[in-house]
Amino acid sequence: MIELLTAVFSVTFFVTVIRASTPLVFATMGGLISDLSGALNVALEGMMLIAALTSVIVSAYAPWWVGVLAGVSAGAMLGAVMALFHLRLKADIILVGFGVNILATGGTVFALSLATGGDKGTSINLPSKAIPRVNLPFLEDVPVLNLLHGHSLLSWFAVLTVVAIWYFLYRTPWGLWLRGVGEYPAAPEAAGVNVRQVRTWALVASGALSGLGGAQLAMFNYVGFTRDMTAGRGFIALGAVLLGARHPIGALFAALLFGVFEALSIVMPNLFSWIPGELIQTIPFVVTVLALILLSIRAQRALKARGVAN
Amino acid sequence: MNDKTALRLSTALREGSRALLALVIALLVAFLLVLLTSDEPMRAFQTFLTAPLGSARTRGLWIDDVAKLTLTGLAFSLVFQARQFSLGVQGQVYVGGLFAALVALSPIGQTWLAIPLGMLAAMLTGAAYGFLPGYAKARFGASEIVSSLMFNYIAIRVVNWVTRAHLAPEGSGQLSSPDFPDTAVFPALIPGTRFDLGILFALIATGVVWFLLYRTVWGLKLRLVGDNARFAEYAGIKSKAVMVSAMTVSGAIGGLLGAVYVQGRAFGRIDIDFDANLAFEGILVAIVAKNRPLAVPFVAIAYGYMRQGAQFMGLRTDVPTEMLAVAQALIILLVASQFNVPFAKTIARLRGRRPGGKSREART
Numbered sequence: 089m090i091e092l093l094t095a096v097f098s099v100t101f102f103v104t105v106i107r108a109s110t111p112l113v114f115a116t117m118g119g120l121i122s123d124l125s126g127a128l129n130v131a132l133e134g135m136m137l138i139a140a141l142t143s144v145i146v147s148a149y150a151p152w153w154v155g156v157l158a159g160v161s162a163g164a165m166l167g168a169v170m171a172l173f174h175l176r177l178k179a180d181i182i183l184v185g186f187g188v189n190i191l192a193t194g195g196t197v198f199a200l201s202l203a204t205g206g207d208k209g210t211s212i213n214l215p216s217k218a219i220p221r222v223n224l225p226f227l228e229d230v231p232v233l234n235l236l237h238g239h240s241l242l243s244w245f246a247v248l249t250v251v252a253i254w255y256f257l258y259r260t261p262w263g264l265w266l267r268g269v270g271e272y273p274a275a276p277e278a279a280g281v282n283v284r285q286v287r288t289w290a291l292v293a294s295g296a297l298s299g300l301g302g303a304q305l306a307m308f309n310y311v312g313f314t315r316d317m318t319a320g321r322g323f324i325a326l327g328a329v330l331l332g333a334r335h336p337i338g339a340l341f342a343a344l345l346f347g348v349f350e351a352l353s354i355v356m357p358n359l360f361s362w363i364p365g366e367l368i369q370t371i372p373f374v375v376t377v378l379a380l381i382l383l384s385i386r387a388q389r390a391l392k393a394r395g396v397a398n
Numbered sequence: 399m400n401d402k403t404a405l406r407l408s409t410a411l412r413e414g415s416r417a418l419l420a421l422v423i424a425l426l427v428a429f430l431l432v433l434l435t436s437d438e439p440m441r442a443f444q445t446f447l448t449a450p451l452g453s454a455r456t457r458g459l460w461i462d463d464v465a466k467l468t469l470t471g472l473a474f475s476l477v478f479q480a481r482q483f484s485l486g487v488q489g490q491v492y493v494g495g496l497f498a499a500l501v502a503l504s505p506i507g508q509t510w511l512a513i514p515l516g517m518l519a520a521m522l523t524g525a526a527y528g529f530l531p532g533y534a535k536a537r538f539g540a541s542e543i544v545s546s547l548m549f550n551y552i553a554i555r556v557v558n559w560v561t562r563a564h565l566a567p568e569g570s571g572q573l574s575s576p577d578f579p580d581t582a583v584f585p586a587l588i589p590g591t592r593f594d595l596g597i598l599f600a601l602i603a604t605g606v607v608w609f610l611l612y613r614t615v616w617g618l619k620l621r622l623v624g625d626n627a628r629f630a631e632y633a634g635i636k637s638k639a640v641m642v643s644a645m646t647v648s649g650a651i652g653g654l655l656g657a658v659y660v661q662g663r664a665f666g667r668i669d670i671d672f673d674a675n676l677a678f679e680g681i682l683v684a685i686v687a688k689n690r691p692l693a694v695p696f697v698a699i700a701y702g703y704m705r706q707g708a709q710f711m712g713l714r715t716d717v718p719t720e721m722l723a724v725a726q727a728l729i730i731l732l733v734a735s736q737f738n739v740p741f742a743k744t745i746a747r748l749r750g751r752r753p754g755g756k757s758r759e760a761r762t
Contacts, residue, residue, distance in 0.1 A: 128543075130543060177735030177736055178735060179734040179736075180734055183685055183734040184730075184734060186485075186681055187726075187727045187730035187731045187734065188727065190678075190679075190682070191726070192723075193723060194720040194721075194722060194723020194726065195720070195723045195724055197720040197723075198718050198721050198723060201718045201720070208718060320548075320551050323543075323548070326541075326543070327544040327548070330541055330544065364563055366555040366556065366559035366562075367555070367556070367559060369555050370551065370555045370556065373548040373549075373551040374548075374552060376548050377544075377545050377548045377549070377552075380534075380540045380544055380545055381540050381545075383540075384534075384538035384539045384540040387539065388538065
């Protein structure tokens with residue numbers, strides 16, 4: 089127990105938490121935007137996975153930032169495809185989302201095997217690149233501030249993204265439209281807002297953000313692609329959207345919370361070799377279920393206190 | 399009455415032809431992909447299309463897949479009909495498989511009770527595992543999509559751990575339990591193949607689900623809740639209880655699939671990761687069958703054939719099995735959308751555009 093505590097209160101653990109949280113934060117923001125526009129995006133998982141592979145393959149032949157951009161565009165394109173099928177062809181958004189997820193699970197293995205010449209497990213023989221780490225050597229010995237040292241460039245960008253999304257949603261007219269479209273589409277429709285267009289852009293943005301998450305996962309957390317490497321993070325992000333009460337700041341904290349537990353499941357095998365690895369791996373999922381239930385209970389109580397529920 | 403049957407027949411025909419069209423489009427795209435990526439595209443595609451019929455053994459593999467796809471398709475159809483996006487079938491398969499394996503490896507496994515008790519244990523645990531996300535939703539309002547998926551991840555990891563650490567012979571490093579005694583394995587209907595009792599159970603389950611949905615009060619309530627939960631509530635139906643029971647019954651089917659897996663001739667033991675993601679593909683079967691239980695086996699036959707074809711293509715040629723994912727996704731997207739409408743609409747639009755275009759010009 090003491091070992092666990094010393095491990096948890098160390099700078100390296102903090103770095104691990106930030107590293108584990110960054111993909112989740114991006115995917116959560118992606119889920120939030122589409123959810124607020126009234127289109128529940130269950131394809132975050134598949135979008136991240138496809139973007140992860142895209143950025144790995146592209147970064148093997150181009151600078152790292154081109155790889156990241158390629159991942160983002162892959163995600164955005166999937167968002168556009170979802171918008172096409174959901175909004176134009178009237179398919180159920182959840183079914184479309186699972187179509188994308190199924191495409192991702194098998195399609196990435198197919199594409200990986202083509203890109204590596206037959207390897208279906210990892211991209212180990214592709215010289216893919218990493219996102220640079222932001223080193224602040226002058227802070228290294230300063231207490232507290234040294235926590236800012238050594239994070240991925242995209243982690244810093246994630247903070248910026250959350251603030252930008254908050255500003256967009258609550259301080260710009262477009263954000264108001266987007267929330268209105270999700271809340272009560274008839275009202276913005278009457279005000280002359282093109283509901284379908286707003287949802288399309290929300291899905292595209294959702295894909296682009298998940299794409300950033302995928303790129304961070306495959307170009308920083310791990311350098312290279314392994315099959316099914318997202319391992320449920322997209323669905324955990326979906327839980328984080330709900331847990332964060334559909335607000336960017338709340339969602340950020342929810343994603344950080346799940347990041348803490350993922351980081352725990354990363355450090356625990358070294359400390360407690362007697363706990364089977366499979367059980368440690370279940371921690372993020374168990375925490376997500378529990379958090380979801382606790383949040384729902386709280387939300388119910390709040391409704392009751394306001395006298396809305398029976 | 400005659401009108402009704404005629405109407406039903408025409409709907410079935412229309413839906414069937416749409417599914418077929420989706421299949422043809424998906425196959426064309428798959429063919430293009432093979433053409434672009436393979437050194438011997440003709441041989442690869444021929445393997446994909448004909449290999450499952452090759453021998454009694456391959457036909458057995460196909461039928462075995464059909465049985466399993468039917469069961470998972472039924473489990474998904476049942477919850478989808480209640481408009482619950484509970485996606486926990488995979489988790490139910492794992493816990494069901496585990497409990498069937500525990501029965502088979504216990505002293506009971508040596509007796510004739512092994513098969514019925516194994517199946518019963520699997521169905522009960524599957525039902526309990528399906529009940530959990532249902533209860534969390536009904537009682538607390540926790541999204542069943544997220545919770546059921548989390549339950550899948552948990553079940554797979556826990557069952558894999560039990561299999562590896564407790565059921566595998568100690569110190570062997572094996573990733574599977576020892577083989578079950580013969581009494582605990584389904585007898586083959588055709589000797590030497592995987593054509594076993596599983597297909598029989600799948601067909602019985604199809605009949606039972608159809609009967610439950612269309613010939614019982616519970617089924618009527620379930621479908622009403624699926625159509626419009628609020629209306630059902632006004633009509634005095636306890637929609638929450640119906641949702642939870644739908645997820646529980648669906649869980650029992652998922653559990654049954656677990657038993658069919660481990661006790662079937664394909665395994666006769668429990669392995670880690672034994673479902674090879676098939677349980678999840680029931681989502682495709684249910685979508686294409688439009689959640690209608692009687693259509694599920696037919697979709698399973700067609701899809702199971704594609705699935706086996708892709709397996710053989712992956713084994714015998716240079717095209718990876720996973721190519722199938724592209725076809726799968728296309729089928730889901732096309733069947734879930736009203737893709738035949740756009741063509742009709744475009745034509746209608748081309749005809750009716752002119753006045754609209756003029757008015758727009760007039761405005762500017």
